[in-house]
Amino acid sequence: MAPKKSKNRTPSPDPNGIFSGISVYLVEKGVQNRRLQVWKQKLVQMGATIEERLSKKVSHVFAVDLNSLLQQVDRERLTRYKGFILLYQWLVDSLSSGEKVSEDLYLLNLDSEEDNIADKSLDWKQENENVSSDCEPLHHKRIKSSHEDVESFKVESKRDADNNAVSETLNSSISSDNLPDSPSTASMSLDTPGGQFKDVNVLQPSLPYSPPDLNKNITEIFGKLINIYRALGEDRRSFSYYKVIPVIEKLPFKIESADQVKGLPGIGKSMQDHIQEIVTNGNLSKLEHFETDEKVRTISLFGEVWGIGPATAQKLYEKGYRTLDDLKSEDSLTHSQRVGLKYFDDIKTRIPRQEVQDMELLLQKAGEDILPGVDIVCGGSFRRGKSSCGDLDIVITHPDGKSHKGFLSRFVKRLKDMNFLREDLIFSTHSEEDSDSCVDTYFGLCTYPGRELRRRIDLKVYPRDIYAFGLIHWTGNDVLNRRLRLLADSKGYRLDDTGLFPATHGSGGKKGAKASTSLKFGTEKEVFDFLGFPWFEPHERNL
DNA sequence: CGGCTGTACTG
DNA sequence: CAGTAC
DNA sequence: GCCG
DNA sequence: CTATG
């Protein structure tokens, strides 16, 4: 009797979810039904309970705006109500950031109805861009008064008491192309920590740090185009939009005409036209078109499944599939794609920093258990200090330079035995015996002890002598990696996650001639120094 | 017109 | 090799 | 899509 | 069938 619970993509109610303990009442008026369903599911999944009536135990009320709210609930009850009355946007932002965000910015005021109330607050749309790594909402309000909010940046840098953090103001560095690349400056970054940025500060004296998110109207639309073009396989085009966003974000004024951006790097004819249309009409017809096109929407959706890219998404669309549930019956899917599909929602859910920290510790213990002295750290956005992460990037090595060999398979087995690793995506392991020094890789899904929610995890094992390169690569972010590789290239080297090599350019050396060994560096800083790149602490690498 | 990082696994 | 992911 |  | 791309 094939029990068809097909529509059951409810991952698993999590008593420890970010909404645990709160009780909500939803004003459904004015909400698209589809979105409402998703939100309800998410609320329950993350530990909230949903009330049918505005009772006493309700802690949070949600509505799209004041009008809808008053239309469904009478004002008197509301004035007596003690809990939060919020815009749904609070939900969206909390979900995408992986933790409850402060309610302050989303409060609906009852008394200010005659004035214009929420026009300002409605602009916080902040779609989740999974562009590459992580874009943190981070509402900069770093005034003197309170830093009780957000981050507790206690990363591993409590040690810079002696050497004052000179950087820190680099958040908004200047134009796109002041790469430090004077050939003979390899040592300069040591002598003058942050020296070359002093000039920048002089030029921008009155802007301590506030990137007034103006022109968000434009960057938001471009952000969506990035994802759409990528889903369609037009990576190059997508990348153009990707590059132009930081350029626009740095502008200190609001764009009102395309002439104001003419000539900026990355802005050509098309970009000008698009910007012109946005500032005059408030929207972009090209995007509207994409967003209403069923084919584009479906292919974008399919492409969000781990293991399904533009080509496969298109094939599936042409085979007639339209929903994720349909896909489950397709037998041409690879193993990875099935797993990606089954845990679609789990994988898209972000991981609170604290949980990552706990799991890192768990991994370190388990590792030490089977190979004393093994070095295990969590890289990625976690190492860069983010308050939530999309996945776990675990980088592993061993100080003795050889006992890393064969470690991964034992480690994985162990982690499966203790029920931490739950599904495999990719598992390669060359250096089983003593073949040689290659990088072992494992991609899969794991769960926090006692829970069922699947988290993406990557394990990479490096021989000690190229560990620094692996660590740099897997800490990112991607912009930093690209800059480093570009810089290496300009100096006649090739940089990747396995080393820094003298350029084997064109001449004769077939591609197979990879026999050349990497230059030896023991730490990240040595690599930065050698390339003449200013040192960035991990938490400063969110470019 | 070709580059836009460069590498590795799956099937 | 094409496709995909990092 | 932009750049050289 | 395995090796290769």
Next chain:
DNA sequence: CATAG
């Protein structure tokens, strides 16, 4: 996977 050996 498609193809070569």
